[in-house]
Amino acid sequence: MIFPRRGALGGVEMKENAGGKGFGFLRYQFPAGISVLATLGVMALLIACVYGFHIPNPNMVLIAGLVVCSATFGYAGGLTATAVMVAYTLYFFSEGNSFVTFTPQNLTKVWVSLFGILVDMVFVSELKRRSVRAFREVEALSEELRSDNDQLQQISVTDGLTGIKNRL
Numbered sequence: 001m002i003f004p005r006r007g008a009l010g011g012v013e014m015k016e017n018a019g020g021k022g023f024g025f026l027r028y029q030f031p032a033g034i035s036v037l038a039t040l041g042v043m044a045l046l047i048a049c050v051y052g053f054h055i056p057n058p059n060m061v062l063i064a065g066l067v068v069c070s071a072t073f074g075y076a077g078g079l080t081a082t083a084v085m086v087a088y089t090l091y092f093f094s095e096g097n098s099f100v101t102f103t104p105q106n107l108t109k110v111w112v113s114l115f116g117i118l119v120d121m122v123f124v125s126e127l128k129r130r131s132v133r134a135f136r137e138v139e140a141l142s143e144e145l146r147s148d149n150d151q152l153q154q155i156s157v158t159d160g161l162t163g164i165k166n167r168l
Contacts, residue, residue, distance in 0.1 A: 025072055026128070027135040035073035039080040042069055047088065059113055062088060063120060070124035074132070078125035082117055089113045 030038075046065045050058040062085050070078035090099045093106040093113075102110060159166045 026131045029129075029132045030073050030076075032076040035069075035076035036080045039069040039073055039077040040084070043081055043084040047084075058092060059085070059089060063117070066117065066120055067124050070121055071128055074128040075125045078121040078128075082121045085117050086114060089117070 043062065043065050046061055047058075049055070050061050055061055062081075066078065066081040066085055069081040073080075087099075089110055091097050093102060093110050095101040095103065095106075157165055
């Protein structure tokens with residue numbers, strides 16, 4: 001983030017805040033193709049980890065992937081991760097991994113999972129969309145402030161009547 005500070009001649013200079021770079025990816029909207037491919041890679045890696053480590057509740061691991069991909073890639077990543085999670089949820093809770101046959105108890109788990117997946121995706125993807133828009137607005141306002149500060153600096157060292165510099 002950029003913050004104004006007083007310069008040597010009393011003018012305002014812009015200084016980059018070192019703390020504002022930690023989550024720089026939140027500022028950008030990645031192209032949809034890159035978002036989808038990266039999300040598929042992340043989710044495939046997480047599914048491989050779930051199988052490799054025999055994790056008993058895999059949806060908890062995959063929901064972390066959904067949140068990360070939605071926060072990083074917005075709706076493109078969120079929708080892709082949602083599709084992967086829905087397919088995996090149907091596979092995991094179905095009888096014999098058939099995708100279509102469920103016990104009554106597992107059908108309830110599927111509905112609850114689907115609701116949670118959808119709410120998480122929409123909420124985090126919308127936060128991403130709003131953060132990208134907010135960063136763009138801040139950048140535009142910062143540029144406007146820099147321009148105004150440059151004009152004020154010029155006015156402060158120039159005689160308004162003659163146009164001659166009055167300071168060194």
